[in-house]
Amino acid sequence: MTAPEVIATVIGIVAAALVVLSQHGLGARNTTQTPARGGVMGHRTKPSRRHQISYAAPEKYRLVITYPGQQRPRRFSTSDLARARSVARRNTANGAHVDFQIHRGWGTYETTHTYTPEPTP
Numbered sequence: 001m002t003a004p005e006v007i008a009t010v011i012g013i014v015a016a017a018l019v020v021l022s023q024h025g026l027g028a029r030n031t032t033q034t035p036a037r038g039g040v041m042g043h044r045t046k047p048s049r050r051h052q053i054s055y056a057a058p059e060k061y062r063l064v065i066t067y068p069g070q071q072r073p074r075r076f077s078t079s080d081l082a083r084a085r086s087v088a089r090r091n092t093a094n095g096a097h098v099d100f101q102i103h104r105g106w107g108t109y110e111t112t113h114t115y116t117p118e119p120t121p
Contacts, residue, residue: 062109064099065091088115 001009059077061084066073078084088098095117101109 060103062101066097
């Protein structure tokens with residue numbers, strides 16, 4: 001192969017590679033175009049629109065339930081006081097040690113009651 005033929009072959013390979021890259025959006029970008037999303041270069045949406053604020057009530061009550069011989073305690077959370085009490089009663093009757101906790105804000109809980117298993121007759 002002569003030098004002009006090698007150069008022509010290399011130019012053909014590079015041109016084919018650029019076509020493939022541009023089809024997949026990986027080629028050089030034209031910086032004179034405006035961005036696809038909304039107008040001004042460097043514009044960002046407001047922080048309040050990027051992250052949705054959750055107004056759901058936090059789980060107000062948490063039960064830490066430990067059965068004898070268990071490796072890790074179970075955790076049960078709810079915002080319904082009646083349901084929390086019934087779950088605590090049911091697990092205590094089945095032989096579990098239950099810590100009743102109330103949410104105090106910022107992910108902290110305060111243990112208000114500790115229930116021990118009922119003795120079997």
